[in-house]
Amino acid sequence: MPTAQPIVTVVRAGRQSYAAGLRLQAELAKQNVLQYTEFRNFLLLLEHDPVYTIGIRTKGYTSQDEDRLRKLGADFHRTDRGGLITFHGPGQLVAYPIVNLRQFTPSIRWYVGTLERTVIETCRQMGIANATTTKDTGIWVGDRKICAIGVHGSRYITTHGIGLNCSTDLKWFEHIVPCGIEGKGVTSLSEQLGRHISMSEATDALLDSFAQTFKCCVQEQSLARVTN
Template sequence: MSPGRISVNVVNLGRVAYRSSLQIQQQYIRQHFDSSSQTPNTVLLCEHDPVYTTGIRRAPYPAEEEQRLKDLGAEFFRTNRGGLITFHGPGQMVCYPILNLGCFKKSVRWYVCELEKTVIKMCGKFGIKASTSPDTGVWVGNNKICAIGIHCGRYITSHGLGLNCNTDMSWFDHIVPCGIVGKGVTSLSQELGRDVTIEEAAPVLLQAFSEQFNCMIIECLCVQKKQTLN
């Protein structure tokens, strides 16, 4: 580890309810604001049961549409992240960085761009050519492989990204993902023509994150096991 290199803890929450993930994020955010706390920068990794979430970029999603989606067997949440409606569910790796941008660069635009570059770099490690577009997120051609929607208050970040690994893509058929008409969605499995699990993708994403944010990743996969990734 080079002098002054920032450490970022990774906490793998496993399969967790979306409501619980919001509460856990708030716990970490409050610790950052507590002057007596030595809270490390943290990345929360998890997977959710089927849930549709909306952001704050447009007027509230109509109540009848909310009920229609709930009738499919998914939960529905209105959040304070940026962006429009998206889906989280089994087979999608969700990454919630709870970072103090004062440790990196106090720029929300920079931060979102770094998240995009992280996912592009990760896709490259799998041999997938991904890119950005005028619309936030990471794309393979005209299909979005990773949605990004963040919140930042007093330079503490929350929410983050959802990367499709071996997600059941039919859940996206019931919405216009991120409000972008005429474009589709894809996954690592779909692009590679084989099953790519979250377990396979997670260490590749963390390696790309470590490189892009120039930080040292400390994986806290369980109480007894920690390993560093330079």
Template sequence: MPFLKPVIEVVNLGRISYGEGLQAQRRFIRRHLNALSQCSTAGSPLNALLLCEHQPVYTIGIRTARYPIEEEERLKQLGAEFYRADRGGLITFHGPGQLVCYPILNLAHFRKSVRWYVGELERTVIQLCHRFGINGETSPDTGVWVRDEKICAIGIHCGRYITSHGLALNCNTDLHWFSHITPCGIEGKGVTSLSQTLKREVTVSEAMEPFLETFAEQFNCLLRR
């Protein structure tokens, strides 16, 4: 019997608020959990890739047990929202010009390893960078880097092997937003984008199709549009 590749539904949410992104993730997580409780995988694909851009928002992860309320208020005064999320990682920024991908996957359909999963996300973005002629690399710090500048942040949550949150690839993001924080809590390193690295405008729309192609190759899956 031939091996059947997992099928992943691609859902383009457009430009939305971070709160709307959280709600969308919860809906697709619930779909997985309902199937698990009924011991059923029949019907439409349960795995999904949620793609979006966010309105300006700063978020912190579960590693930040306490974040000063005065710092939260300072960031809000810049015109951004602020959220405390249940993902891994420290503080980061999401906004227009950034391709955000939330894979809502059951790792039982792939490989039951969070370490493997994060590595596959990194390798997906590295292959995407190569398609644009950029040498993307990993480092001891999670994410994808171009020398000492992060081009893609990764922060995930995984419960019962169901993944949520994901990655944020800077395409033509206004990088000035990052100057108000220490991105991901990493001192002495910067942030870059496809546009800044290539010295030309690279939009989210331009990056989306090659991203989906590299994701399908790296995860050995079929994408349903």
């Protein structure tokens, strides 16, 4: 295992459609390197236009459901990440780590657990001490999910990631069973803290937590520089 801390380049991509986010992930993940140590790790941060996404387990969502959700004014995508249906939209901090796990710990189980700890620490820094994991996926405050987690790994290269509700309009979730979990709800940083939480404030806490839990060095670079 490498002894030096891995370097992760942070890219703030702003507001993007879900399709654009997928293209960015694919572009950053497709690296022609011979050694895993040469892979350039990224943490892609963005905010999506309203979209419902389904992972590899569709659990009964049909084309009729897709039409129904599109009529609400949101896009709809089927993806190769883990997990069931969720919503991404304005006010939600989406983070896509695109990393080579051989530079960290070559285990998807370790990776998901470290992502969970990253979000829990982010919430703690923001003032929410009781955010935790449960038998259900994601990060929870009581019986309400504050952050969805759905990842994909191929040859130890990760894509997809997390969606942390900052000031998200939670009414979007009323039209689905979030992540296929019956009888539970969703919440946000703003709802829990009783004040508006900006994307910038949440991002600062997330980056600090990510560097701690993944034991890496983070450095920022503009989207234009990494895609040209």
